[in-house]
Amino acid sequence: MTHSIALVDDDRNILTSVSMTLEAEGFRVVTYTDGAEALRGLSIEPVDLAVLDIKMPRMDGMELLQKLRERTAMPVIFLTSKDDEVDELLGLRMGADDYIKKPFSQRLLIERIRAILRRLDLQKASPGGPELSAAALVRGDLTLDPDRHLCTWLERPVDLTVTEFLIIQALAQRPGHVKSRDQLIDAAYGENIYVDDRTIDSHIKRLRKKFREVDREFSEIETLYGVGYRYRDPITVKAGA
Numbered sequence: 228m229t230h231s232i233a234l235v236d237d238d239r240n241i242l243t244s245v246s247m248t249l250e251a252e253g254f255r256v257v258t259y260t261d262g263a264e265a266l267r268g269l270s271i272e273p274v275d276l277a278v279l280d281i282k283m284p285r286m287d288g289m290e291l292l293q294k295l296r297e298r299t300a301m302p303v304i305f306l307t308s309k310d311d312e313v314d315e316l317l318g319l320r321m322g323a324d325d326y327i328k329k330p331f332s333q334r335l336l337i338e339r340i341r342a343i344l345r346r347l348d349l350q351k352a353s354p355g356g357p358e359l360s361a362a363a364l365v366r367g368d369l370t371l372d373p374d375r376h377l378c379t380w381l382e383r384p385v386d387l388t389v390t391e392f393l394i395i396q397a398l399a400q401r402p403g404h405v406k407s408r409d410q411l412i413d414a415a416y417g418e419n420i421y422v423d424d425r426t427i428d429s430h431i432k433r434l435r436k437k438f439r440e441v442d443r444e445f446s447e448i449e450t451l452y453g454v455g456y457r458y459r460d461p462i463t464v465k466a467g468a
Contacts (some may be wrong), residue, residue: 230344231255235265235291236280236306237247245278248333248462249340266294269301275347276302277342278316292323302343306331328426335416342389346376366458369447383441390415391434394427395458398448403460405451431456 230253234242239260255451257266257274269277273434276431281288292303305326324343327336363425370379379460380386387395397414398406406414408424415430431448436443447459 228277229253229255231257231274232278232340233257233259233265233269233274235259235277235283235288236264237261237278237283239307241280243334245333248337252337254340256420262288262291266291269295270298273299273301276304278304278306278336278340281305281307300349301386304336304339304343316358323388325390332417338417339389342376347376364396366401366402369395369399371399380438380441380445385437385441387434387437391430391437394430395434395448398456398458402458405455406455411456427456 230248234245234249234256235258237260239370240421242260246258248376249256250286257272259268261283263278265277266286273336279288279291283291284326286294286454293304295301295303305323306329307326308329325339327339338455346429347445360372362374363370363372366370368381370377370382372378372394373392373396376387376389378387378392393415394411397411408427411427412424431450435445438447449459450458451457
């Protein structure tokens with residue numbers, strides 16, 4: 228099945244290069260240069276997923292997402308060139324599925340798009356809450372199903388972006404083992420992609436916040452200052468109790 232993607236950005240160079248890449252990957256692409264134009268176009272011709280720049284004239288990405296969420300649950304990825312995390316946090320709270328900082332790797336964007344669309348296709352195929360896939364990872368009260376992009380804690384859903392999911396998965400695969408920031412960057416973004424160390428710290432902060440919204444006592448992600456992060460080993464914790 229051919230998926231349709233909307234690109235919304237006032238930078239025509241980005242629109243041209245990214246649309247060419249996506250079309251080469253088999254996607255159908257429509258482009259818009261500002262939020263107002265995109266809102267009109269998407270009302271007439273809906274797509275499967277939208278990639279939105281945050282900073283645009285006439286109607287920025289935040290306002291566009293807000294108006295889209297009034298009528299559709301279509302997945303959205305934000306492109307942002309800002310260093311400030313406020314817009315990213317606000318966008319995620321408003322219902323964005325992920326965000327990628329400019330300048331960005333087009334390969335990374337494609338992988339994020341494919342992961343979100345794969346989750347969407349599985350949800351459509353099994354809307355009644357399917358059983359876990361063979362790839363599911365269970366660590367005590369944590370369940371991760373990468374095939375369905377499903378994360379639960381204490382059997383309650385935790386809504387994670389693709390990047391956050393990949394980070395918690397990398398940590399939970401080997402409880403008690405420390406992952407450096409570089410290792411987490413490779414797990415979440417792939418090798419040969421530069422991401423500032425502080426980006427991982429920001430993701431960890433948001434992960435803890437999301438899990439604590441489900442369980443205020445959540446403390447499974449541990450910081451080893453100057454080294455990295457680890458997922459608590461439940462066996463070690465019980466032995467030391």
